[in-house]
Amino acid sequence: MANIKSAKKRILVIATKTARNRAIKSAVKTQIKKVRFAVEANDQAAAKVALVNAVKAIDKATAKGIFHKNAAARKKSSLTRLVNTLA
Numbered sequence: 001m002a003n004i005k006s007a008k009k010r011i012l013v014i015a016t017k018t019a020r021n022r023a024i025k026s027a028v029k030t031q032i033k034k035v036r037f038a039v040e041a042n043d044q045a046a047a048k049v050a051l052v053n054a055v056k057a058i059d060k061a062t063a064k065g066i067f068h069k070n071a072a073a074r075k076k077s078s079l080t081r082l083v084n085t086l087a
Contacts, residue, residue, distance in 0.1 A: 031057045044086045
């Protein structure tokens with residue numbers, strides 16, 4: 001356990017940031033799952049709506065520094081390709 005006041009504060013700040021990052025990552029994963037379930041159900045309209053929501057969530061997470069821009073691009077690209085298989 002840290003003894004220095006600034007180190008104790010850093011521990012608290014890191015715990016807060018970790019919780020925030022986990023929540024946002026979880027939300028993104030949920031949106032991605034919604035796209036995959038819509039594609040598995042062959043529901044093109046629902047898949048397109050879910051894709052828009054997923055891309056928005058990925059972009060927000062990337063803006064906050066949770067995902068690297070290339071990782072975000074890869075996720076969006078794979079989801080888009082998946083939805084385009086229904087067309």
